[in-house]
Amino acid sequence: MSKSKLAIRTVLFSMIGNAGLAVIKFLAGFFGNSFALIADSIESLVDVFASILVLIGLRYAERPADENHPYGHGKAEPLITFLVVGFLIISAATIAYQAIKNINTPHPRPENWTLWVLGAIILWKEISFQWVLSRSKRLNSSSLKAEAWHHRSDALTSIAAFIGIVIAIFGGEGFEVADDYAALVAVLFILYNCYLIFRPALGEVMDEDNHVELTADIRKISLTVPGVLETEKCYIRKAGMKYHVDLHAHVNGELTVREGHDIAHALQDTLRNQIPELGHVLIHIEPSE
Known part of the structure; x- marks a missing residue:
């Protein structure tokens, strides 16, 4: 199998997984009274659109060289990565806005069973991160690396949500907002991962020689x-x-x-x-x- 086909299959794996997780997280957050889970579902939904962009970039980057592009179309890949980072920043801003809004609005504490849902999600996302990252190294793909870090940022968001829900459940009255503060902590992780994704893609566009x-x-x-x-x-x-x-x-x-x-x-x-x-x-x- 060619490298491009292997990369495309990897992205399709991420798309299907993120789409399924977005639905599970939203339902669990809605019925389990957890905005941190709903925020997590927003990120997963954004990741689906980001994966679509990565897929388009990989398709375009594999086009052969032509008269106007004697070195091929590979530069499309890091350019798509910039768009992916933009989507992540938008999702982080959306989560932060809603979390701050919820902190000032009284709401019931999350349900205990949401912790089991989050535990399973964290495990799955970490496995996905390791698998996609190994593929990105094997294929020398910056966009696949960005895709892998989506999984890691999703796992970190879920960990923050897990901690927030634990505090909200066992802290008692007055600690319900811990769930919302957890969503804000997740935003910081997302923004940091944006930098980790953006920096190598920028170096690739600028022909940085660090090989x-x-x-x-x-x-x-x-x-x-x-x-x-x-x-x-x-x-x-x-x-x-x-x-x-x-x-x-x-x-x-x-x-x-x-x-x-x-x-x-x-x-x-x-x-x-x-x-x-x-x-x-x-x-x-x-x-x-």
């Missing part, structure tokens, strides 16, 4: 190619699930242009064969003294 391990692998593999004496500049930029490389390689300065050309192609083919996630590999031959 230390990949650079070391490229230099090491390059020296195994006959005729390559050493490597100099090595610039890497990420676009979608691919890494584009500009590499300066030193060869014997007495070689002919044809011989240098052949070494460059051998180096290019070797790098692509041994590091499948590489996209464009541009080799610049330097004469060694």
Whole structure:
């Protein structure tokens, strides 16, 4: 199965899971008198729309290179991630507004059984986070990483709701608002996760070169190619699930242009064969003294 199809299946898994959880959380919050659970359901619903955006981004990013986009359409992926972050911020603002409104409005304490619902949700979301995150690392996908952190933020929101409900139930009269304060704590977690998602996507759009391990692998593999004496500049930029490389390689300065050309192609083919996630590999031959 191709990387793009695997990524799309992962997003569909998240969409179906979030849609189901949004319904469960809302019903449990409505009938169990817990705004923290309703707030949690709002985030899950936003995550469904965010997953749709990620799916669109993955579909677009896998389009092949064309005349106007010689490096492909991979940059669409981090751009979609920005939209996902925007959705998360909107959901956080909505939750915060409603929580503050509820703090000033008397309401009954949550039902005890809502804790069992939350416990199951927390376990499921953490499992989902670990699974999607491992897929994002395997596929080098920033949007899948954002998708994974949605699951983690959802789990943290549910943990905050759990603590708030426990305090509201066992604290007695006057502690009903603990459920609403828990929703505000969840907002802080969501905003922090927004930063964790936004920062690497911004680096990808800005062609930030922080690929230390990949650079070391490229230099090491390059020296195994006959005729390559050493490597100099090595610039890497990420676009979608691919890494584009500009590499300066030193060869014997007495070689002919044809011989240098052949070494460059051998180096290019070797790098692509041994590091499948590489996209464009541009080799610049330097004469060694």
